Amino acid sequence: MKKIMSLVLTAALSLSVVLPTATVSAASTYNYAxxxxxxxxxxxxxxxxxxxxxxxxxxxxxxxxxxxxxxxxxxxxxxxxxxxxxxxxxxxxxxxxxxxxxxxxxxxxxxxxxxxxxxxxxxxxxxxxxxxxxxxxxxxxxxxxxxxxxxxxxxxxxxxxxxxxxxxxxxxxxxxxxxxxxxxxxxxxxxxxxxxxxxxxxxxxxxxxxxxxxxxxxxxxxxxxxxxxxxxxxxxxxxxxxxxxxxxxxxxxxxxxxxxxxxxxxxxxxxxxxxxxxxxxxxxxxxxxxxxxxxxxxxxxxxxxxxxxxxxxxxxxxxxxxxxxxxxxxxxxxxxxxxxxxxxxxxxxxxxxxxxxxxxxxxxxxxxxxxxxxxxxxxxxxxxxxxxxxxxxxxxxxxxxxxxxxxxxxxxxxxxxxxxxxxxxxxxxxxxxxxxxxxxxxxxxxxxxxxxxGGTPLANFPQPEKKEDEFFVEAGVNSAGPNYTEIKAQMTNQSGWPARTIKDLSFNYYMDLTEVLAAGAKASDLTVKAGTAEFPVTCSEIKQYSGNIYYVKVKFEDGTNIYPGGQSPFQGEVQFRISAPTSTSYWDAKNDYSYDGLGTSSVVKTKKITVYDGSTLIFGIEPDGTTVTEGPTPTKTIAPPTPTPTNSSTVLKGDMDLNGSVNSIDLGTMRKYLLGLMPEITPIQLKAGDYDGDGKITSIDLGYLRKFLLGML
The missing domain is CATH 1.50.10.10 (Glycosyltransferase)
Structure with a gap:
């Protein structure tokens, strides 16, 4: 901190300094504006x-x-x-x-x-x-x-x-x-x-x-x-x-x-x-x-x-x-x-x-x-x-x-x-x-x-900065056995545009259950249990994402406890175990989307464990290619998978991808349909997206879906 007078100089820093040269550049007029x-x-x-x-x-x-x-x-x-x-x-x-x-x-x-x-x-x-x-x-x-x-x-x-x-x-x-x-x-x-x-x-x-x-x-x-x-x-x-x-x-x-x-x-x-x-x-x-x-x-x-x-x-x-x-x-x-x-x-x-x-x-x-x-x-x-x-x-x-x-x-x-x-x-x-x-x-x-x-101020000042990843997960395999995999994950907050906290903070870990389903088992036969956690968390039941891809959501009870304020608070570790019944042998994590690239000796940063602020994707790439843009709405970088046919009498309003739940992915799907950025939709998808029942999907239906996701309907 500056003082009004230099009474005592601090100890000299071991730094390289710029030494004066013998001449001074001629004074000129700068862009003072x-x-x-x-x-x-x-x-x-x-x-x-x-x-x-x-x-x-x-x-x-x-x-x-x-x-x-x-x-x-x-x-x-x-x-x-x-x-x-x-x-x-x-x-x-x-x-x-x-x-x-x-x-x-x-x-x-x-x-x-x-x-x-x-x-x-x-x-x-x-x-x-x-x-x-x-x-x-x-x-x-x-x-x-x-x-x-x-x-x-x-x-x-x-x-x-x-x-x-x-x-x-x-x-x-x-x-x-x-x-x-x-x-x-x-x-x-x-x-x-x-x-x-x-x-x-x-x-x-x-x-x-x-x-x-x-x-x-x-x-x-x-x-x-x-x-x-x-x-x-x-x-x-x-x-x-x-x-x-x-x-x-x-x-x-x-x-x-x-x-x-x-x-x-x-x-x-x-x-x-x-x-x-x-x-x-x-x-x-x-x-x-x-x-x-x-x-x-x-x-x-x-x-x-x-x-x-x-x-x-x-x-x-x-x-x-x-x-x-x-x-x-x-x-x-x-x-x-x-x-x-x-x-x-x-x-x-x-x-x-x-x-x-x-x-x-x-x-x-x-x-x-x-x-x-x-x-x-x-x-x-x-x-x-x-x-x-x-x-x-x-x-x-x-x-x-x-x-x-x-x-x-x-x-x-x-x-x-x-x-x-x-x-x-x-x-x-x-x-x-x-x-x-x-x-x-x-x-x-x-x-x-x-x-x-005079002078000329810069046009379009300031230019946007190139942002670094602000919230992300580093993960590794903590332990594994014939019927389970235990993951060590570190939720990281290095936010700086601006520095901030998120109360409703969570991440998704994705699994491919092809071998589980082929063995005649169901996703409900698997269990998820949180172990060591630096901050209180809850693990969801295993949910279907699309087809044979499932996920577990690890949610922090109060994500604001993880903030960019020091070695301890900027990162929160949680260990969770996904297990099949003890007597079974069908569990195999090697084909799991989020398992890819994880080691056993240390944690690595991975985009295949996705991070969310509420329902908004803020880091990572979902299995269908949904990723993050500068704005709040995720965008798909590859074509979405073909929806699985569903009985039209039980279709969920807003469930554009027909996976049994309504979330931001459905909002993105409907928006892309309205913008002409995806193929023709099926009759079942039309029924799911037609909120007002007029036989077509319009911006009015998009508004209804947005309100539903915001808790206004």
Whole structure:
């Protein structure tokens, strides 16, 4: 987790790193519109609670639905909702919409910006409890002990919420809502901004802001947030009392060391927002004292002030800190852009505009490594960000799998060392952490870049990802005898599109009973018994699938106990034995469909043991060729077997394959008949499918069959 200062460096990782070269690629103009487009994808990947219908991240699902306050953004690669950096990030996006609406319009990202800003501001409103606020949901310590997708975190731990009146977080929430009230023209946000500012100003203490300790301490105190909030409330209301309050806070700001100067040698960030507030005061009042401060601060970032200057890497990055160096540089670039647009001094304008573009372009590829530091953008971007859900581990292990299953488009990583060295590895959270506040100033600066350079967002973004098998069975022969076969099966949940659980989870094991029937026995002469099971299961009686093919269904009483949350929970083992009577010798498993390929020494993944969510096939290939498509309806890859003739007087409505039961296979058969994808049907099949009795099968009958399968008839 990032910190406000690097007090102690972690032990060096044994990693290969990219060393800086002697030259830097020439700065160029990148497709800033694409970068801005993807930055909002990252914010959508951070969304908590019920996802809005405009969310574009196919590998994310509804999550932490038990939170006291639903919604908001997860902070970084973890799953805690910290309101201080969250509100700061929202404020920065709102500020960029205020300054550079044309950048959003030119890039086609205005609606995305509005959607994402409204999503988080609505959460901040819900956190406003009047005399206090919910300022954090989730325990940072517990959360960081587990490495898994957020959709199943509530299976692992409870998520406490923390309430208080800390002026730093309440003030930051007020500022974000005040800005939102302007750019989204929402009076509700302004009402809450006013009341929250009043609470923060009357409290003037951070004593109740404790739960974020060690993650987001209020190192700078609360006067910077009070200054920030009152300044924006003045912009939103034109009420002079807010401007008076803002100016009264300025003398209370922290000083630089032992000098009388206001602290200027850092960066606008989640902890300290007085830098941005002073930029706004300079613009609003034109007072020289505010302009002097802003120029002192920005000169420290660029050419130096009184012989003091921020450190630069050999490749040209203004490097402020070990943690999140790129977010500091791009945020400083945004402030420089805003002030450059305000000042009449042509020298300062050129200086600050050049600085902003140089820092942005360093992130996008103009650096010694000629690489992008933004996931899914540009040349050789990071592919191992320190982000649990994007990595998609099912085993509570950042090394499983050894790759990321998802592309975290638009996420700005922490960045390189002071020597431009960088390691793209998930273990290096210093270099490869991502966070909402990392992207905040970066997104804001992109809006400026788009306002000047335009750009073209990608069409049809994002493209669908290639999915891996999410639910499947690994099986082997546990033991066998002359009249029985015992199967060891491991039901596996490695879901990631999105990670999820299934309550009604089951699998089918198929048998060919030709030799049993030839011996004069019946399927009912066989028995199925569940043995060892990690989770409670039930085994069905042996049922006919088609012809001499039969199956047993092994159903988990509660499939949600198998989830992608660790070595133990992602897989559930069950052993079951299929037996003929003791004195018989006709049992032979070797011709069984699901037995094919199974060994005795270990389990193997097999598509011939099919997995179901309720009645819907989600993995494997049934004996007649039915397999899974991207949609919910299975499709046949080979022609179905010819139905066995049945007495027409006893035909079951909907039983299109005439096997004595009605299921999703019948629905698929009827749909194919209506689409002209199967041969002529028999009179008995016509009678089975003709629900409304009009002598033919139509879409009306298909509707009746669907309702029956859904339990509506």
């Amino acid at each position: 694409e970068a801005l487009q993807k930055s909002f994808f990252f914010y959508e990947a951070q969304q908590a609670g019920p996802l809005p219908d405009w969310n574009r991240v196919e590998w994310r699902g509804d999550s932490t639905m038990g939170d006291d306050v639903k919604g908001g953004w997860y902070d970084a690669g973890d799953h805690v909702k910290f309101n201080l950096p969250m509100a700061y990030s929202a404020a920065m996006i709102g500020w960029s919409m205020y300054e550079y609406p044309e950048g959003y319009e030119k890039s086609g990202q205005m609606q995305a910006a509005k959607n994402n800003l409204k999503f988080v501001l609505d959460y901040l409103v819900a956190c406003d409890k009047g005399s206090s606020v919910v300022y954090q949901v989730g325990d940072g310590g517990k959360d960081h002990t587990w490495w898994g997708p957020v959709e199943v975190i509530e299976k692992k731990m409870t998520r406490p919420s923390y309430t208080g009146t800390g002026s730093c977080v309440v003030g930051e929430m007020a500022a974000a809502l005040a800005i939102g009230s302007i750019v989204l023209n929402d009076s509700t946000y302004l009402t809450h901004a006013k009341s929250l500012f009043s609470l923060a100003d009357s409290t003037r203490s951070d004593s109740s802001y404790t739960a974020a300790s060690g993650y987001y301490n209020s190192w700078s105190g609360f006067y910077d947030e009070l200054l920030w909030a009152s300044t924006w409330l003045y912009v939103a209301t034109k009420d002079e009392s807010y401007l008076s309050k803002a100016e009264a806070y300025v003398p209370k700001l922290n000083r630089q060391g032992q000098t009388t100067n206001i602290e200027f040698k850092w960066s606008h960030c989640w902890d300290d927002v007085h830098y941005g507030a002073m930029v706004m005061l300079a613009k609003l009042t034109g007072k020289q004292e505010y302009k002097d401060f802003v120029q002192m601060h920005l000169d420290w970032w660029t050419v130096g002030y009184n012989g003091e200057k921020i450190k630069y890497t050999p490749g040209g990055l203004a490097w402020n800190d070990t943690w999140g160096c790129l977010r500091y540089a791009t945020t400083a670039g945004f402030l420089a852009s805003v002030y450059a647009d305000y000042t009449d001094d042509s020298t300062l304008k050129t200086r600050y505009e050049s600085f902003a573009k140089t820092q942005m372009d360093y992130c996008l590829g103009s650096n010694p490594s000629n690489r992008s530091y933004v996931c899914g953008f540009g040349t050789n971007p990071p592919v191992h960000p320190h982000h649990r859900t994007a990595q998609g581990s099912w085993a509570d292990n950042m090394n499983t799998p050894p790759y990321h299953r998802h592309i975290l488009y638009g996420a700005l990583v922490g960045g390189p060392s002071s020597g431009d060295a960088y390691a793209d590895t998930v273990q290096d959270y210093t270099a490869n952490e991502v966070a909402t506040d990392y992207n905040a100033g970066y997104t804001a600066l992109l809006a400026k870049m788009c306002s000047v350079n």
